[in-house]
Amino acid sequence: MCRSVLIFTLLIGLPHLSLADRGRSSTGEEALRSLGEPSIERSLERFDESLFGPRRGEIPSALTNHAPKDTPELIEAQRDLSFLEGLNLPDLPIRFDSRIVRYLESYYHEPRGRAMMRALYTRYLRYAPMIKRTLEEAGLPEDLRCVAMAESGFQKDVLSRAGAAGMWQFISSTGASLGLEQNRFIDERLDPERATEAAAAYFSGLYQRFGSWELALAGYNMGHGALLRSIQKYNTNDFWELSRLEAGLPFETSHYVAKILACAIVLRNVERFGLDEIEVDETLPQAHLIAPAGTRLPQIARAAGITVDELKKLNPQLKRDRLPPGSGHYRVRIPERAANARTRFKIERSDDERVHELRYGESLAAVAAKHGVSLAELQRMNDIARRETLLAGERIFVPNREPARLKRDESIVVAVPDGTLRFADKRRVFYRTLGGERIEEIARFFELPTDALLAWNRLDPGVPLPSGLYVQLFLPRDRTLDDAILLTEDEVTILEIGSxxxxxxxxxxxxxxxxxxxxxxxxxxxxxxxxxxxxxxxxxxxxxxxxxxxxxxxxxxxxxxxxxxxxxxxxxxxxxxxxxxxxxxxxxxxxxxxx
Missing domain, CATH: 3.10.350.10 (LysM domain)
Incomplete structure (x- = not known):
């Protein structure tokens, strides 16, 4: 068997990130628990309503519409706001709106707010060098770091009920549009470095679109399309004005921006808010290892002298026990103690596997038979669960051997409702169902109207299709057929139903x-x-x-x-x-x- 030697190149001198949340609680998190909060995540969810209550009646009005001087003119006899005197201001624009002031009061005066900010700041310190470097390289305000606080509490692997993931809480489609790879093997939304790079690119686009950081932050939270419709409806591009108007902005968005700006003030005044004595959690200095696609994690772990569990904690984006298939390379974090500037890992990797891209309508059983292995062996090679469904376009590993030419049934007969149906500019093909597909899913893949598929076939759109049906399709003649398992008219006998x-x-x-x-x-x-x-x-x-x-x-x-x-x-x-x-x-x- 032919074997090749692969070199893993090390990049060191990276920011010191935490090995993971290693079970050690910060002082802030302990304080939150003592106040009856099970976690910082639950505290974040309930914090806005604890300060402002459910959205009833009027949103608090701004105390001033002007950027503050060094000494903000905020005079309320019943409240002690002297702690706002002489603040260092962030590199985001600040208006001392009552909502911002209310957050600051909580962070400064109240046990719950102080505990939560201490916990958040402790987490932030683990990633501060990396976030600062990334934002600086993109030419963005450093205080956009507070978006990760509002989104995830600086948790790198959190998943929301809506499907948003990672420190910057990208939904799948947004992450994909920003170049974050997501498949069975990897989810780069969970990689704090790659996700921060994507967040920087996203913020650059939002600021270019809206021209103000307040609107850019609002667009990040509610979506730029919804924000643009609100701007056009009320004919104003003033965030603070929109936040006061009935139905101008969602409750969450109005307070989301205020929360981020308050956080930005706190992080510029850590001594004032009692955070200066906090030390970063014990961290594990890290290096990067560049590994070929498809490499198994135990190989990397052995080479680095660490366990697979350690490797996975450092790389929460890795979902399986091997890197994704492909011809490229992946950047994997390892402890710096496992490497130095002159170290190279030589790892042998057999070339007895290659990558196969699944076509629409292609079953794993058929792939296994074609490559001379059992279905169970193919599932083991790719860490595929017994009932797991893979999608067209996903890449899997198969034995690196010449695929067998499977004998096709020579008497495939397809029944159609109307044997005379033809279109001059289209060709007729047939898709054989695997079982469980819905007609709208097939229409979407082949970029056809669902109504057209229903007209060409006698199918119930309301129920999944069983296996073994032949769905009649009329595709443009110039459309490739390489991405799906299809039969042409020459490969079947067509019979009109009822003839x-x-x-x-x-x-x-x-x-x-x-x-x-x-x-x-x-x-x-x-x-x-x-x-x-x-x-x-x-x-x-x-x-x-x-x-x-x-x-x-x-x-x-x-x-x-x-x-x-x-x-x-x-x-x-x-x-x-x-x-x-x-x-x-x-x-x-x-x-x-x-x-």
Whole structure:
């Protein structure tokens, strides 16, 4: 077997990130628990309503519409706001809106707010160098770091109920648009470095679109499309004005921006808010290792002298026990103690595997058979659960050998509602269902209207399709067929449902012939069935009769009979027609009714 030596190159001198949340609680998190909060995540969820209550009545109005001087002119006799004197201001624009002030009061005065900010700041310190470097390189305000506080509490692997993931809480589609890879093997939304790079790119786009950081922050939270509609509806691009108007902005968004700006003030005044004595949790200095796609994690762990569990904690984006398939390389974090500037890992990797990209309609069983392995072995190679469903376009590992040419059934017969249906600019193909697909899913993949598929096929759009159906499709002639398992017209026999040819074919598969019997005086379904070897139930089903149906002389009864039970003149006539090069006649043979 051919083997090759692969070099893993190390990049060191990276920011010191935490190995993971290693079970050690910060002082802030301990304080939150003492106040009845189970976690910082639950505290974040309930914090806004604890300060402002459910959204009823008016949103608090701004204390001033002007950027503050060094000493903000905030005078309320019943509140001690002297702690706001002489604050260092962030690199985001600040208006001392009442909501911002209320957050700051909580962070400064109240046990719950102080505990939560201490816990958040402790987490932030683990990632501070990396976040600062990334934002600086993108030319963005450093205080955008507070978005990760509002989104996830600086948790790198958190998953929301809505499906948003990671420190910056990207939904799948947004993450993909920003270049974050997501598949069975990896989810880069959970990689704090890659996600922070994506967040920087996203913020750059939002600021370019809206021109103010308040609106950019609002767009990050509620979506730029919804924000733009609100701007156009109220004819204003002033965030603070929108936040006061009825239905101008969601409750969450109005307070989301205020919370981020308050956090920015706190992080610029850590001594004022009692955070200066906090030390970063014990961290594990890290290096990067560049590994070829498909490498198994135990190989990397052995080379780095660490356990697979340690490797996974450092790389929460890795979902399986190997790197994703492909021809490229991946950046993997390892402890710096496992490497130095002159270290290289030489790891042998056999070339007995290659990458296969699944086509639409391709089953794992078919892939396994094609590559000479069992389905169980293919699932083991790719860490595929027994009932797991893979999507078209996903890449899996297969044995690196010449695929076998599977013998295709030479007599594939497809039934269609209308055998004359044609389109001059399209070609007809057939998709064989694997089971569980829905018609709208098939339409979406082939970029066809669902209504068109329903018109071309007799299918119920409300239920999943069973396996073994052939869905008739009319595709543009220039569309490639390489991304799906399809049959062309040349590869199948097409029969129109209900035609004589349709019934003749299917009954011939069972050694039977179909004909019409003319009922004679005194005949019943039972007597006809006894004569031709059918039950009353079978005759009733074939003819859509009830079991108690009374026959009259001359009534036509369709019969499916085995060849030795059918009238021989009909059998001979049928055999003669089947040998006719012009094909079978469309006329249904009739029995004379003689006994």
């Amino acid at each position: 004589e040819e349709f019934f003749a074919y299917h009954e011939a598969q069972r050694g039977r012939i179909r004909f019409v019997h003319k009922a004679q005086e005194g005949e019943t379904l039972a007597s006809i069935g006894e004569r031709f070897g059918l039950s009353v139930g079978s005759l009733a089903r074939i003819n859509q009769f009830s079991r108690n149906h009374r026959l009259r002389p001359g009534d036509s009864v369709i019969v499916y009979a085995e060849l030795d039970r059918a009238p021989q003149e009909i059998v001979q006539a049928s055999l003669g027609k089947s040998g006719d090069e012009n094909g079978a006649s469309s006329a249904l043979p009739e029995s004379a009714g003689s006994r």
